[in-house]
Amino acid sequence: MLELENISFEVSEEDDSKEIVKDMSLKLEDGKFIVITGPNGGGKSTLAKVIAGIHKPTSGKIYFEGEDITQKSVTERAKLGIAYGFQQPVRFKGITVRDLICLAAGKKLSVAESCEYLAEVGLCAKDYIDREVNASLSGGELKRVEIATVLARGSKLSVFDEPEAGIDLWSFQNLIKVFENMRKTNRQGSILVISHQERILNIADEIVVIADGEIVKQGGKEEVLPTLVSTEAMASKCNKYNMGGES
């Protein structure tokens, strides 16, 4: 179980400081598929990075399976069982898809074993296994390789930051299947997905709505999903957008 206790995260800009996550407390139960949603700029990605250890919170505590991990590094958290999928996957010159999956699994995998992870994300393994994770892969391919590395971790908690961002419609259909499949097969670990997509929200056990650095709503899909569009925070963001306040 992951527990956030009064987490705040501030960034300083010149003479000013801005609070991106405000005194947030949240419990994520084991074996659940949880989706965090809400308007852009609301603090969702920052929260995911705080969980993965990429950002250190300004104040508050994070507990993972009862252990205080607030001061633990990205590496330590990965070893404890937290996996994180990047919103914008990173490219590497010279490192192949297979290298990356082996690094993720933490051991040398046979071709057949590495192919299983690729097959799960809908990539024809033999075409990809020896390709470099570089600019020759399209956005959708790269995203699926990224998800395959998270799967290969076999972690207790897998965090995905907007897996649908930057991929084409065709890849998106496959992506939904990947998550549906993950939800069906992975019952020991929890999955935390940041998403705007209704189809991903639709397979959630629980939905958390975050806006302006705060939790606006949290509950079961049946309870939260119907209210989402009319959430006040969302509406105010929409107004700002219409007025050209945010692009």
Added chain:
Amino acid sequence: MIDQIQQRLLEEVAGLHEVPEGAYNIRANGQLAQRNTTANIDIISKENGTGIDVRIKSGTKNESVHIPVVLSASGLKEVVYNDFYIGDDCDVTIVAGCGIDNCGVQDSEHDGIHRFFVGKNSKIKYVEKHYGSGDGQGKRILNPGTEVTLDEGSLMEMEMVQIKGVDSTERKTTADLAAGAKLLVRERLMTHGNQSAVSIYEVNLNGEKANTDVISRSVAKDNSFQKFDAKITGNTMCSGHMECDAIIMGDAKILAVPQLEANHIDAALIHEAAIGKIAGDQIVKLMTLGLTEAEAEEQIINGFLK
């Protein structure tokens, strides 16, 4: 004749665990240590003792020549001239390389000047590795010179590797290509400490449809210095591409000087050069896979130089 240190150097530079198959000439501490010739490949010492001539008969296929050089005595300086005369329609692999182990205080230096005359429609794969070891104060210096003359329709693929332990290198490679000839260069270089490495390439595309692709990938660490100075000259209808991609770390300095000279309207020449540090998100990504920062850095460099 070959001692343990020399054997280790041979493994590093030529991948040799035992006596190689085919033709070979092993030079250790300035002397000929072992030699073998085949029906198609002859190796002859130059009369003045400054090097060897390697003669490969026309039509020789799937044979290899190993000519590694190892230096394990401190303070040894030598200049060696090796000439390769390759006939027409050959398909041969040539493995050169130099390993220096210097535990002493005096500098050790090997300057190998290689000339290749490649006949019509021949295919040559040339691998050259440099390696230095030993913790003495004496420097390990390698200044290789390579001159390549490619006749019509020939292909030469050069793989140049220097990953560790060489204090100072100035490499100069020049090539002249006739019609339809092709030169591929893959250079991988890593410098650390106070090392300095200069790579100079001059490729002249003289015949129609001559083609070259020069790719250098390098990593400069600590206080080391690297200079990549490459020029492709297109004198006729031809195509050339070069790419220099470098990772800079610590207080290293890298200078990339790519040059293109087109002397003909149908000369199509391209260069790309990039220098940058390891991207922070690359390290973070590997850390999310459970690697430490140092392990992540090592993986990124290993991949880059693979």
